[in-house]
Amino acid sequence: MIDYDVVILGGSLTGRYAAILATHQFKAKVALVEPPQQKIFPHLLTPYALTYLGKLRQQCSDIATVAVNRSSVPWAEVMQEAKGVVTNIEELYSPVVLAALGVDVVSGNGQFERTPSLTFSVNRRQLRSRSYLLATGSRPVIPNIEGLQATGYYTLPEVLSVLTSPNPPTRWVIVGGDPSGIQMAQIFTRFGLDVTLIVRHSRILPQEDPEITQLIQAALEAEGVRILTATPVSQIKQIQGKKWVQAGNQAIETDEVLLCAGQQPDLAHLNLETVGVRLGEAQRQRRSHRNRLVLNAKLQTTHPRIYACGEAIGGYPLTNIANYEAAIALKNALYFPRNRVDYSSIPWAVFSEPQLARVGLTETQARRSYGDVVVLRQYFKSVAAAQMEMATTGVCQVVVLPNGEILGATIVGSYAAELIHVFSLAIAQRMKIDKIAQLAPVYPSFSEIFAQIAISAYQTQLIRPSILDQFLALWCR
The missing domain is CATH 3.30.390.30 (FAD/NAD-linked reductase, C-terminal dimerisation domain)
Structure with missing residues (x-):
């Protein structure tokens, strides 16, 4: 007996978007499973805060003061307004709205089972569906750096709350040149903090043309961000109460380390391999990508009834691309699988x-x-x-x-x-x-x-x- 047309395994904004799309546009019977107390929207705080600080910087008569004097930036006010914006967006995708549309919202951690046919088990329930969509969230990649675990570090979801404390750390090393690292380096600098951005590639955003990345890098350096490219971090030590980062042939003293080395899909708890969903053999050897799914152009995994989109696939957490993937995957999962992704x-x-x-x-x-x-x-x-x-x-x-x-x-x-x-x-x-x-x-x-x-x-x-x-x-x- 089939209970649903599609069961969406969420934990991300895209999961909720897919649930609304499947119910409202495709008229499907939908269940959305989310981990309890999952934070869905923290990534929206970063671009809002940067935009707000940019406007503040333009409005201020003494631009240099805003750029170097932390007391002149009302950070608590910035974060309060940012959280208010996020709260308003959350209401558009809240579980209450989803339930009113007819989505069966289930809070809990579950896994796939093959007993005797494909089901998803959560909260002692067996959810049987024609198809399943992986729209889980992601978690930060933690590089294998000697001393990192012992000395401690922050990731993006944690660091914004640190900045609202009365006396936040003033010296930061940001490891990783992905978009979030670039955005946070600029925010920190505008907050009056000392920032060093360390990138293992020869330049930031290495997938872009060199002339383009040079413009962004020049803008960051003009605001005071110190950027070290082609510089791997090999070790972090605590010496006499001070934290030191060994980057290439340089030792950098810092108060805290922020990791912006990318995201990886959060799939380990779903028991995917038991039901025939394979991970890429090549990616298994790379710590940062060991959970990447094997997908075809229709966003179909190696199990024909299980599809994936967004952060569950991997890459940068870009909402518009994830929502595009969700629409393609749902069409294939609910109808005949003939639609292919085209990112051009x-x-x-x-x-x-x-x-x-x-x-x-x-x-x-x-x-x-x-x-x-x-x-x-x-x-x-x-x-x-x-x-x-x-x-x-x-x-x-x-x-x-x-x-x-x-x-x-x-x-x-x-x-x-x-x-x-x-x-x-x-x-x-x-x-x-x-x-x-x-x-x-x-x-x-x-x-x-x-x-x-x-x-x-x-x-x-x-x-x-x-x-x-x-x-x-x-x-x-």
Whole structure:
């Protein structure tokens, strides 16, 4: 006997989103299982706090004071307002709202069983379903560093509460250059703390083009963040009551260590291997990725009735990408499995200041895949609105084929996370760069960057006049 159309194993915002989507849009009978007292929304605090501090910094008459004087930043007020915003968002996805929609919300820890058919056991209940969706949360990757466990450390969910204490630690070492590490380094610096960001790669955000990451790194260093790249952390020691971090050939004294070395799926308790869900053999050898699932393009695990999305898959915890995956997985789980994921038009962003947003391929990826590509760049200093808001640091980079097809776009600058959606739509609809040239953006606004990109497309002859226009021009001459 089947009790549900889909059982969603949650513990993340995406799990609740998937439950609402399956019930409201797909009219399915849904159960959502969440671990008790699971914190679903703490990741929303970081970009909000950074945005708030950015606005405060712009409004303050003495910018330098805000940047270096911790007492001038009302951190308790910032966090209180941030928590209020998160609470309002939580209400939209609360268990009460889910229950009103007809979702059977179950609080508890459970696991898959094969007795005799596939079921999920929780709170002495056997949940039988046509399909199952893994939408669990994730947990921080803890690097294998000598002395780390003995000396202690913080992870992102814990550290924000530390900053609201009367006397927070003033010297911090942040290990890891993922988006959360970059955001926290900037927040700490604006809070007047001494920050060293240590990255084992040759640069921060190594998957992005070097010119792009250099802009972000320069912005961080201008605010006072010390960045050590290509520097692995080998040891942490406590010597005479002081904490020392051995990074490459340098010993750095610090008060506390914050780990931002990535996230890994929280799947160990689900008993997946017993029911035939396999983990990647290659990933098993890497401590940080040992729980990665083997998935096909339909987000289907090696058990045909179990699908996965979001943080359960791995990678950065990006809500918009996770929600996109949830929609694809639900369509396949509830109907016929024929939909495949296509990330080419799905944007993502890093909420630093300036912001970084990208959709599609980077220049490096495009040249590797296509060889002959054209790169269009326009800088924010040419935009009137950027001049007015004194936010001229930034660039819009678009990668296109010689026929004008858009392969990818990267924007660094104010409102990048908003502007990137124009290129996201263009890639999704297979528009060429000449369609961007047809926009008439409001003046003055940051959208003027699209008109600037169109001008550069004309200059490189990616956009050519039609045969009729050429004939009329010839006739007029």
